[in-house]
Amino acid sequence: MTTPVREISIAKIISDHLMLRDSATAFFDDIERMPDEAVVVDFDGVIWMSRAFAHEYLTRKKASRKTIDERNLPEDVLRMMAVVANPAPKKKTYVEIDTEPVDTG
Amino acid sequence: MGPELWYEYLDYSRMRDAAVRSGSFEFAQIADMPSAAMLPLCMFIRRSGIAWTAPGNERLAALVSGLVSGGAEAVSGVNTNTDLIRLPDNRTHQLDMKEILHAIQTRADLFGGENAFTYVVGELADNWNQHSQSRNSYILARGLPDLRCSELSIIDDGITIGGSFRKAGMEVENDMLAVKRAVGGLSSKSREERGYGLYSTLRILTEGLHGTVLVVSGGGALERIWTSPGKILQKTYHLGGSICGFEGTLVSARMPMPAPKLDIYDYTG
Numbered sequence: 001m002t003t004p005v006r007e008i009s010i011a012k013i014i015s016d017h018l019m020l021r022d023s024a025t026a027f028f029d030d031i032e033r034m035p036d037e038a039v040v041v042d043f044d045g046v047i048w049m050s051r052a053f054a055h056e057y058l059t060r061k062k063a064s065r066k067t068i069d070e071r072n073l074p075e076d077v078l079r080m081m082a083v084v085a086n087p088a089p090k091k092k093t094y095v096e097i098d099t100e101p102v103d104t105g
Numbered sequence: 106m107g108p109e110l111w112y113e114y115l116d117y118s119r120m121r122d123a124a125v126r127s128g129s130f131e132f133a134q135i136a137d138m139p140s141a142a143m144l145p146l147c148m149f150i151r152r153s154g155i156a157w158t159a160p161g162n163e164r165l166a167a168l169v170s171g172l173v174s175g176g177a178e179a180v181s182g183v184n185t186n187t188d189l190i191r192l193p194d195n196r197t198h199q200l201d202m203k204e205i206l207h208a209i210q211t212r213a214d215l216f217g218g219e220n221a222f223t224y225v226v227g228e229l230a231d232n233w234n235q236h237s238q239s240r241n242s243y244i245l246a247r248g249l250p251d252l253r254c255s256e257l258s259i260i261d262d263g264i265t266i267g268g269s270f271r272k273a274g275m276e277v278e279n280d281m282l283a284v285k286r287a288v289g290g291l292s293s294k295s296r297e298e299r300g301y302g303l304y305s306t307l308r309i310l311t312e313g314l315h316g317t318v319l320v321v322s323g324g325g326a327l328e329r330i331w332t333s334p335g336k337i338l339q340k341t342y343h344l345g346g347s348i349c350g351f352e353g354t355l356v357s358a359r360m361p362m363p364a365p366k367l368d369i370y371d372y373t374g
Contacts, residue, residue, distance in 0.1 A: 017223070019230065020227075022234060048227075051228060052228065052302055092289070096338075
């Protein structure tokens, strides 16, 4: 007997622009409530995934006991997920001028 | 290049002081006003109930009346001609960013293309959604071709960046340090992999689009200025309890026009 796999169109459930972290949180809350042990998330139709959404998506996927796979991942979504999965260290790219802050009080 | 947005924000505090003294504010003689002054001034007029007269300039009048009245009907909805978007009060995961993006996406070319614009607006809106707890919030995106620049701003009357850190139980000595740490990548969620939103947004706006960004939140402010390739300056301001303080958070950016096209993944961390 094979384990049933549920397919979900994320563009239809949320939007073709996956923007807010809270949207990803709610999306995974719904997945966790499903009886299925395996879920395939279909990204067909998705135009954009924000960094915040990508971070929450990958964090929740890693924490889930379910098997969650993706298909039809657009190039931009793949790049954003790659950035989030391997974040560069934050760096200082500016020069501070007059390091004593101006006090207007 | 100097801290131009900071001086424009200082104009706001002077105008606010004058309005408090006289009990009213006259927009009538003002042809236009930079976002860093107009947004906080209108939020203040709305909150205080001070009398005001409408600007003669039609475009400015539409912005001012939308901001002061808070009338969503004047500024929200999927109207691709509008410069100003009122963010909804009901912050839930149901918020359809596509509606907001459609309303301002016609301006993407002003801000380094659709990817850059969507990234910046999305991260600013997500920060607002996650942290601000505000009741009144707006995004303003407009081109100022006569000045060969564009402006992108988000303003809210929420708990401020420092307030968000403190609410999360994090110690911050003052609001200036809170702003500085937030744009440097510290998150109130206390996790190293968080805090990239404001950090990468400021990198895109300055390193990528060669712009200037002012962040004012509570009693702290910071301006980051692109001056030449590879040279970006940052200056911080203690506003304390002075009239320069702001009850909420303002992120205001100005970019030269035309904006360079850029690959956002060079800046997203």
